[in-house]
Amino acid sequence: xxxxxxxxxxxxxAQTTRLDVFKLLIRSEPNGxxxxxxxxxxDVPHNTLSTHLGILSRSGLIRSKxxxxxxxxxxDLERFRExxxxxxxxxxxxxxxxxxxAIADLFPCYPTKEEANV
Amino acid sequence: xxxxxxxxxxxxxAQTTRLDVFKLLIRSEPNGxxxxxxxxxxDVPHNTLSTHLGILSRSGLIRSKxxxxxxxxxxDLERFRExxxxxxxxxxxxxxxxxxxAIADLFPCYPTKEEANV
DNA sequence: TCCATATTTCGACAATAGGCGACATACCGA
DNA sequence: TCGGTATGTCGCCTATTGTCGAAATATGGA
Numbered sequence: 001x002x003x004x005x006x007x008x009x010x011x012x013x014a015q016t017t018r019l020d021v022f023k024l025l026i027r028s029e030p031n032g033x034x035x036x037x038x039x040x041x042x043d044v045p046h047n048t049l050s051t052h053l054g055i056l057s058r059s060g061l062i063r064s065k066x067x068x069x070x071x072x073x074x075x076d077l078e079r080f081r082e083x084x085x086x087x088x089x090x091x092x093x094x095x096x097x098x099x100x101x102a103i104a105d106l107f108p109c110y111p112t113k114e115e116a117n118v
Numbered sequence: 119x120x121x122x123x124x125x126x127x128x129x130x131x132a133q134t135t136r137l138d139v140f141k142l143l144i145r146s147e148p149n150g151x152x153x154x155x156x157x158x159x160x161d162v163p164h165n166t167l168s169t170h171l172g173i174l175s176r177s178g179l180i181r182s183k184x185x186x187x188x189x190x191x192x193x194d195l196e197r198f199r200e201x202x203x204x205x206x207x208x209x210x211x212x213x214x215x216x217x218x219x220a221i222a223d224l225f226p227c228y229p230t231k232e233e234a235n236v
Numbered sequence: 237t238c239c240a241t242a243t244t245t246c247g248a249c250a251a252t253a254g255g256c257g258a259c260a261t262a263c264c265g266a
Numbered sequence: 267t268c269g270g271t272a273t274g275t276c277g278c279c280t281a282t283t284g285t286c287g288a289a290a291t292a293t294g295g296a
Contacts, residue, residue, distance in 0.1 A: 069241060
């Protein structure tokens with residue numbers, strides 16, 4: 001994952017509706033949600049939503065699959081992981097030692113439920 | 119950290135120059151870099167850079183301190199950690215169990231150097 | 237084939253963001 | 267106080283983004 005790609009994914013999430021969509025899709029893993037249902041749940045016009053879904057798709061953070069008339073969207077956790085790892089790791093490219101300790105510092109291991117809900 | 123704040127931080131990083139600045143500052147921890155030096159290193163006019171530094175500051179991802187004529191900027195790793203944790207955890211608010219396994223899945227513990235450089 | 241449903245694409249508009257020249261402010265040394 | 271250095275602010279311009287009505291496309295059932 002290179003800089004332009006990360007900027008695409010960050011930009012995809014840096015918008016109210018799209019962040020809401022992504023949160024909804026993460027919560028709905030592994031089933032996914034159809035476009036129309038997202039539209040109803042978040043109360044966003046279907047054409048506006050479609051634009052946002054397109055942006056999220058192009059960033060790779062979500063994927064879609066057609067089931068008869070519905071198109072079901074799912075979060076791509078692997079892509080999300082790549083983005084997070086880039087932010088955590090690649091940022092420290094010139095200084096791997098500092099990076100390792102920084103990461104260890106940021107994530108004692110991974111957050112517990114208690115920490116996660118702060 | 120709530121939605122609007124996260125959008126502010128994501129948006130702050132979703133731009134070429136600002137991502138470069140942040141990467142530079144993370145690499146330069148814990149010393150920090152003066153505004154003028156950042157301007158020279160990244161080859162960005164000082165007034166343009168100043169705007170970007172303002173956006174990054176307002177998002178909380180960087181902090182500044184004046185030393186005589188220079189203003190030295192540093193990355194705020196704690197804030198960065200908050201953002202990452204939000205992305206990983208708060209997204210799963212309605213479904214903590216799935217979230218815990220998802221996080222465990224994303225971060226077996228924390229990335230090793232090898233994984234980090236993929 | 238025709239109609240209803242689900243979703244995307246197009247076109248136009250207002251709002252926002254990015255870049256930068258010119259000017260303003262802060263600090264220091266003489 | 268003055269001049270030089272370091273940084274920030276203002277204003278203008280252009281490019282990009284977000285929104286949504288209207289039209290187009292895809293699917294399935296009668």
